């Protein structure tokens with residue numbers, strides 16, 4: 440059936456994938472413009488890094504070019520390069536691991552437990568293993584069939600809890616539905632909970648004057664990106680969309696710890712667009728492809744898109760491509776900075792897992 444003009448228009452409006460040319464034009468450009476959020480002149484990043492330097496190249500337009508306001512903003516948007524920052528972080532971790540190995544002979548160890556045969560989980564676990572190898576972390580992997588029992592998983596956790604070579608334990612989520620996720624996450628000893636999912640860790644994250652042993656990797660990665668791109672958080676209005684235990688809720692707690700004023704939008708929020716439009720900083724962690732449209736975004740806002748959603752794409756060899764929760768194509772016309780999907784928060788999650796594993800090995804061995 441031939442598409443009617445209306446259907447075609449709808450298709451166009453909903454095509455929110457990052458257009459490669461726009462993304463390339465936007466990349467590495469300085470943040471200017473009247474609406475942008477102020478960027479800090481100095482930052483306190485986690486790993487004593489050399490900050491990513493922004494290459495300041497102004498776009499050159501011929502005098503005959505017609506530049507609309509939207510196009511001009513698009514050219515000034517900074518794409519937050521999670522892949523590059525994650526690589527910098529991994530290099531810093533690698534140097535620290537070498538220093539620790541050389542001085543006390545300890546190599547950090549990370550154990551990953553995967554239950555079932557979800558393809559996406561298998562991919563993440565493979566990526567984590569690769570990242571561990573390059574960073575100099577020893578990885579221990581257990582893959583159990585979907586029909587394993589809770590007791591089997593608990594037994595592996597207990598063995599890893601007692602193993603002095605293992606400094607971090609990660610149970611890949613989601614677990615099969617017949618398992619009690621809370622019981623299993625609770626079984627990981629808090630000193631090795633590099634995911635930061637243990638209720639005690641979350642409780643400490645929520646309390647003033649307390650410090651959690653580990654900060655959950657994805658929210659920690661989001662904040663690290665804001666720091667390394669000098670985005671001022673203190674005093675800003677932040678909106679987190681999503682309130683899951685592993686992303687939305689800890690992300691909101693972290694932003695609050697950084698002195699932002701935080702609102703949380705969830706599935707029962709009646710006016711999500713209105714609330715989100717107030718925000719200087721948006722963290723979207725929903726799992727709904729392209730949900731956040733351009734009209735939801737205040738001009739100059741900074742957007743961290745956590746969503747990883749596979750959408751069908753026959754032109755892609757995998758048969759699908761990944762898109763975020765934010766309609767990228769529209770957002771780059773309004774925002775001052777944005778993370779792409781892929782290449783934004785995802786690589787940072789893995790880098791922060793390595794960081795937490797190193798932190799754990801240092802703490803257990805009292806290595807400064």
Ligand SMILES: NC(=O)C1=CN([C@@H]2O[C@H](COP(=O)(O)OP(=O)(O)OC[C@H]3O[C@@H](n4cnc5c(N)ncnc54)[C@H](OP(=O)(O)O)[C@@H]3O)[C@@H](O)[C@H]2O)C=CC1
Pocket residue numbers: 657680681682683684685686687704705706707708711724725726727745746747748784785786788
């Ligand atoms: N980049 C990375 O490293 C990672 C990416 N992800 C991705 O992030 C996304 C979120 O993951 P996760 O937090 O685990 O997902 P969950 O499904 O656990 O949580 C989704 C949250 O979004 C809220 N929500 C659902 N629909 C709406 C809506 N229409 N409007 C507003 N809020 C809504 C839910 O609200 P309610 O609480 O009311 O149900 C819930 O709090 C996914 O795409 C996931 O793949 C996840 C982990 C790591």
Ligand SMILES: Nc1nc(=O)c2c([nH]1)NC[C@@H]1CN(c3ccc(C(=O)N[C@@H](CCC(=O)O)C(=O)O)cc3)C=[N+]21
Pocket residue numbers: 562563566609610611612613634656657747761780781782783784785786788789
């Ligand atoms: N215990 C536990 N801890 C987790 O941290 C955890 C989990 N379970 N279950 C699933 C989610 C999801 N998650 C991702 C990690 C990396 C990418 C990542 O590297 N993504 C790449 C793309 C990868 C691709 O192309 O498939 C990117 O965004 O550039 C994505 C998602 C961790 N999670």
